[in-house]
Amino acid sequence: MNIQLYGFWRSLASFRVRVALKLKGLPFEEIPVDILSGEQFDPDYDAVNTERVVPTLVHGEHRVFQSLAIIEYLEDLMPEPTLLPSDPADRAYARSLALVTIADAHPLVTPRVRNHLVKMFGADANAIESWAKHWTIEGLATYERLLQRRPAEPFTLGQRVSVADICIAGQVVGAQFLKLDLAPFPAVARLAGHCFATPAFATSHPFEQSGYTAIAPR
Ligand SMILES: N[C@@H](CCC(=O)N[C@@H](CS)C(=O)NCC(=O)O)C(=O)O
The missing domain is CATH 1.20.1050.10 (Glutathione S-transferase Yfyf (Class Pi); Chain A, domain 2)
Structure with a gap:
C-alpha cells in the first residue's frame, strides 16, 4: 500500500493520523508542509488539498483530508486492529x-x-x-x-x-x-x-x- 501523508511536525491533526497509521502498521512517507511559513497556501499544495490545511493522505489516486475522515478511511482499508468499536x-x-x-x-x-x-x-x-x-x-x-x-x-x-x-x-x-x-x-x-x-x-x-x-x- 503506497501512502503519503502531507503533514507538519507540530500539527495536532497530523499527529492524530500518524498515530492511526502506526497503530495499523501501515508504512507511509510524510511530506512536510510548513504551515507556520504559509506553505499551505502554495498553489502546489492547494492542488493537493484546497482547504489549505494539513493533514492530507494520498493513497493511489485518492486524496483524503480531515483527520477523522482519514482515520475512518484507514479503518475501512484495514479493519484490524480496529480503532472504532463495533458496538x-x-x-x-x-x-x-x-x-x-x-x-x-x-x-x-x-x-x-x-x-x-x-x-x-x-x-x-x-x-x-x-x-x-x-x-x-x-x-x-x-x-x-x-x-x-x-x-x-x-x-x-x-x-x-x-x-x-x-x-x-x-x-x-x-x-x-x-x-x-x-x-x-x-x-x-x-x-x-x-x-x-x-x-x-x-x-x-x-x-x-x-x-x-x-x-x-x-
Ligand atoms: N479538522 C481538521 C484540522 C485541520 C487543521 O486545522 N490543520 C492545521 C494544523 S493542525 C492547519 O493546517 N492549519 C493551517 C492554518 O491554520 O493556516 C483535521 O482534523 O484534519
Missing part, C-alpha cells in the same frame, strides 16, 4: 470524544485563527498565548469530566485503543506545547501516560519529529 453506542461514544478536540477545541488554536486575532484585533503574543491556553484547558476539562463519568482502564473504552484515545492524546500534546499543568486533569493525564507508553504514540509525538525545534509555542 453502535460505543462507536458513537468514541466518535463523540474524538470530535471534542477535532471539531470544538483544536480549531480555535490553529495558525489561521491566531493570525486572524493578530490581524483583526491587534492581539499581541501574550493575548494569543492566553487565548490558546483558555481553549486548550476547556478541551482538557471536558475530557476530564467525560473520563470521570465513564471510567475505564487502560484506554477510554477499555483494553483496546480507539480514535478517542488518539484525540485525547492530541489534546494533551497541545497542552504540552503551552506548558500547561495536567494536575487538574488526572484522568486525562493517566490516559495519556498509557498512550505515550506505546511506540505508535511515542514515535508520533511532535517533539520526536525531524522538524521539531524548541521554539516558543505557536
